[in-house]
Amino acid sequence: MQISYPSALLEEAVQAFSRLPGIGKKTALRLVLHLLKQEEDQVEGFCQAISKLKKEVKYCKVCHNISDSDICSICSHPQRDAQCVCVVENVREVMAVEATNQFHGLYHVLGGLIAPMDGVGPNDLEINSLVERVAEGCIKEVILALSATSEGDATAFYIFRKLSAFPVKISVIARGISVGDELEYADEVTLGRSILNRTPFK
């Protein structure tokens, strides 16, 4: 359907929104019309929040997570275990692991996964800085917490090879049946792995 907008300003705003991932033209129009109904200072606040984040965002010099300061609040926390580092793809995974309350070490944020089809190679990610962190000798364990996809597996394998020269324990988060899942609907690869990696009943 050829859409004709009654206003060029409206069209530009809709175009801007529809460039975001997962936002089509119809959703973009709905969002723009919603913003148009708000007070001017609310719309300004919306734009300010985005613009300010882009201009002032910092990345932690140690773990490369998004941060308000040069060293993030996790890396500078005195109670966190600096001997254990969890390697994740992005800030979203840091937040997901933090939400579990089960990890008390530090993080290393790669900024993506190795994906040759998308032109992302190892040097586009924070892998060398991870090797440097490990080379300093304080880290005893590296936990690879990457997605269970081919990109995640490739990245994990690449990091494993890079770190195998160092005296550091490298582990991977457990894969198996999700809590709450019914066994009959689990795929055979997941179920197979969860049988092979069975743990003592407690």
Place this chain on the structure above:
Amino acid sequence: MQISYPSALLEEAVQAFSRLPGIGKKTALRLVLHLLKQEEDQVEGFCQAISKLKKEVKYCKVCHNISDSDICSICSHPQRDAQCVCVVENVREVMAVEATNQFHGLYHVLGGLIAPMDGVGPNDLEINSLVERVAEGCIKEVILALSATSEGDATAFYIFRKLSAFPVKISVIARGISVGDELEYADEVTLGRSILNRTPFK
């Protein structure tokens, strides 16, 4: 789940996005991280487009549609039939009707529907200005093209009563089975109406 953000700037941007309709915290975070990956001038362009629309948007003095000028391009078009006015809820419905290429008259944009539950009464909408347009005497037909909901029906009935004093034809867009719909899945009200309002076979 209590979400803890690694950065206050990030949290503010996510909050701003998640105030939009249909955008939850997770989607907001995804959109914000996407914007963060773009070049700074692209992010500025996004903010500019929204901010400029809010500041510079105009509404047509005749039909109240969003416009770049005081009189919109439809109202000022010499080939459009000024004797026929289509009453719609919003700019989205103008665009939907325009996309059909079946209507060559002018519009009247109400800016919403009568919805007492949401605190929207007749005086919050452009109904009086519609009555004034009709009172001028040039308009021969008013087509009510409102949603087939209770709000749409209430608004249509209110407008019908307001306009019944004037010598103007008031019509409603046809309701019936959507093109492509299978009859067995149509609801009984729609099917019933489409039988009552049957048209000669051509």
